Amino acid sequence: MADLPPLPPLREVIAKHGLSASKALGQNFLFDEQLLGRIAAIPGDLDDKSVLEIGPGPGGLTRALLRAGARVTAIEMDERCLPALSELEAAFPGQLKVIHGDAMKIDHGELIGGPFAVVANLPYNVGTALFTNWLGGEAWPPQWSSLTLMFQQEVAKRIVSQPGGSAYGRLAVLAQWRSTAKLAMKVHRSAFTPPPKVMSAIVHVTPKDMPDGVSAKVLEQITAAAFGQRRKMLRQSLKSVRGALDALAELGIDETRRAETLQVDEFVQLARKLS
Structure with a gap:
């Protein structure tokens, strides 16, 4: 230089x-x-x-x-x-x-x-x-x-x-x-x-590499809903997201959990189901 x-x-x-x-x-x-x-x-x-x-x-x-x-x-x-x-x-x-x-x-x-x-x-x-x-x-x-x-x-x-x-x-x-x-x-x-x-x-x-089959827009929608009512259980905070409660059941994620307990990978799995 x-x-x-x-x-x-x-x-x-x-x-x-x-x-x-x-x-x-x-x-x-x-x-x-x-x-x-x-x-x-x-x-x-x-x-x-x-x-x-x-x-x-x-x-x-x-x-x-x-x-x-x-x-x-x-x-x-x-x-x-x-x-x-x-x-x-x-x-x-x-x-x-x-x-x-x-x-x-x-x-x-x-x-x-x-x-x-x-x-x-x-x-x-x-x-x-x-x-x-x-x-x-x-x-x-x-x-x-x-x-x-x-x-x-x-x-x-x-x-x-x-x-x-x-x-x-x-x-x-x-x-x-x-x-x-x-x-x-x-x-x-x-x-x-x-x-x-x-x-x-x-x-x-x-x-880093983006997970397969996941839409960023869907992930953003899920996280906005889940953390927008973070004190509430997922069955309440995610009920506005179409198909989210069914996806929780399919993935075996307990709907009585709150958003702050979900790992990043669990949000990714949820978004993949809904993408």
């Missing part, structure tokens, strides 16, 4: 452009470049790999990804951050493309046009919606090779949780039925400016 350009400290960049984290956009800035480097290392070797970043803000994680040799496409909604990001574009010619827009309204695969890793300190207000979008759909394997995402710690725990606990729910099933999700790193609230009220954590997700 060529010599890396010298960059001013992130605090200087923020001060120069008069930036402050927007509560409305769910922003919290990270300044610790050592920590940002560790986050950029989680997906593995990124040299000359395509990376999608959502909500780069002033570009703290972006510069860590660029230093790792990644070709970064960054989608930023906050136009106040664009001048700081354009300075990074100039410092790393041909390596960074900044898109001003709403990540929820952009087709990421079409934008990048090939396999890509997603690495992002997701804005809190859209993080879960983006995550479920990446995990959804019938096409599998997806165009993304991995997701390395910062969430509130509570959300991160829900993604990697196992049956039986209060954290286990729809997010866990959607994340684990055809991908592997692990908690890669915890990030203390004091690392951010301004410090959020809650702790954060980074989840790393990689796709």
